[in-house]
Amino acid sequence: MKAGTNLEKVLESGKFTVTAEAGPPKGTSVASVQKKGELLRHCCDAVNVTDNQTAIVRMSSLTGCLILKQQGIDPVMQMVVRDRNRLAIQSDLLGAVALGVGNVLCLSGDHQKFGNHPGAKGVFDIDSIQLIQTLKMMRDEKKFLSGEDINGEVPLFIGAAANPFADPSEFRVSRLAKKVKAGADFIQTQAVYDVDRFRQWTEAVVERDLDKQTHILAGVIPIKSAGMARYMRDSVPGVIIPDEIVTRMEQATEAKEEGVKIILEVIEQLKEIPGVHGIHIMAVSWEDIIPEVVRKAVLMPRPVL
Amino acid sequence: MKTITEQKPLEEITQYLEKCKKVYLIGCGTCATLCHTGGKSEVLEVKANLEANGKQVVGWMVIPTACDELTKYALEEEAKTIAAADCILAMTCAIGVQMISLHLKEPKLVYPALNTLFLGMEESPGHFTEVCLQCGNCVLGRTAAICPLVRCSKSLLNGPCGGSAEGKCEVSPDIPCAWQLIYDRLAAMGRLDELEEIEPIKDWSVSVSGGPRKSDVEAECADTP
Ligand code: SF4
Ligand code: SF4
Secondary structure: OOOOOHHHHHHHHOOOEEEEEEOOOOOOOHHHHHHHHHHHOOOOOEEEEOOOHHHOOOOOHHHHHHHHHHOOOOEEEEEEOOOOOHHHHHHHHHHHHHOOOOEEEEEOOOOHHHOOOOOOOOOOOOOHHHHHHHHHHHHHHOEOOOOOEOOOOOOOEEEEEEOOOOOOHHHHHHHHHHHHHHOOOEEEEEEOOOHHHHHHHHHHHHHOOHHHHOEEEEEEOOOOOHHHHHHHHHHOOOOOOOHHHHHHHHHOOOHHHHHHHHHHHHHHHHHHOOOOOEEEEOOOOOHHHHHHHHHHOOOOOOOOO | OEEEEEEOOHHHHHHHHHHOOEEEEEEEOOHHHHOOOOOHHHHHHHHHHHHHOOOEEEEEEEEOOOOOOOHHHHHHHOHHHHHOOOEEEEEOOHHHHHHHHHHOOOOOEEEEOEEEEEEEEEEEOOEEEEOOOOOOOOOHHHOOOOOHHHHOOOOOOOOOOOOOEOOEEOOEEEEEOHHHHHHHHHHHOOOHHHHHOOOOOOOHHHOHHHOOOOOOOOOOOOOOO
8 A cells, every 4th residue: 555545445446436526615614625525425435625726716725635634534635736836845745644645636737827816927847747756756765856855654645637538639648658657546537528539548548558557537527507518618628528418418408417417327338448447526516416426326335445 | 039029008108207207218120120119110109109298208219239238339329318318218128128227327217118028939920939938958859849848838848738639728729739749740750759758857947946147158249349
């Protein structure tokens, strides 16, 4: 075991794993994080807390993780390189480990242009692949990037993102390979709607044996309304929603029910794809639906290890 | 290579000049002329504008190349007229502004009329692109001669990110994704295997993060009269 977190244990056990994402508040309310924790604790193996997602300022991921941790939930701290240089990254990591956070997801971060502080200076001192390397070095060599020794252990279970649908599509497997080489223990992918295209990616991943060197969780985002489907199709970088799904949402009399139906169909197929070790549910501002989705996908109860 | 500039909003210039009655205007015959921001016609336009707003333009000139050391002599020749002005409005790039300020015999306020944007490469006639931020440790040899630091919106050394779609950057459909360009060029040369290597963390101490940079070279024309 690298960090011995619940997420690591469930993935290592070979069971189909479920993680979900919780966005921290645009404010100081502990209760709002706790509410999401309560909602998700029985239907997920770990919960990601986003890090100034879409470059909008929110409570820090580390704080959100700590609140979840106090509720007995295994948190995944997300960390973007947009907002921190190498000093801040390493010190935040020491703090996270000291407080018992073991899973960290390494991200570039959405460009600051998309957020509520578009005039901010993007840091990008190191990139997301170099962030993975940094964490691995801190854990395995117990050294800072400077080469100096770290006092104490740095148990970390290192995560990274992958977008099988981005371009250049031929490079997407190589990029995953780079992340694995850098030290990614688990991967959470961008939302899958086009399962066939996702399958092509996983086939190439399996061919390179990458699924044996890392754990891949396929991302899913339940769609709440036709408007949300259109918005994600047209305006969210990295997400690809086939027109057919947008049409289904537009024609549905009960949009929310249709959204759940679509996501369950996707999950059903994902379960059967070789190389996929679980799902990661990103129900942006619709976290309430997650227990129902997990239950209807016949993924309850979650294993206790 | 040209220094690309754009004129500041008139309100900002007006604010600068609030306490000045008499203004001396300086343009530049090189990059700013090419950008139509500080050539003779722009200088005269601003002159007319200032005069219409109650300012007195005591004199003006367009220095051939405001960023070079000959600026010193141009200022000396105009010293008398400049002495009569409360301030100088420089329609030059920021280097020109600083050059003028450095070589004034009597200290005087020099205000920039332009925003200096970037060092541009002329990709096609009249079309300039920022292609280098002078990072002090060039990686072009590993990126098919396309700079990931300025041409990728996130300065990724190991790109592309998950936002790259159909050749465009996630930031805007008007920005080509630098890493798609790098990929395509390496693919055309049959050298895609190079992209599997992880580019190491960058040393920013040789860039602006290391403090002001200086360089001493043998001067070519130290004794120009
Ligand atoms: S790598 Fe550095 S020196 Fe080379 S083009 Fe980019 S910014 Fe300029
Ligand atoms: S889309 Fe391409 S250019 Fe834009 S940030 Fe991502 S890698 Fe860089």
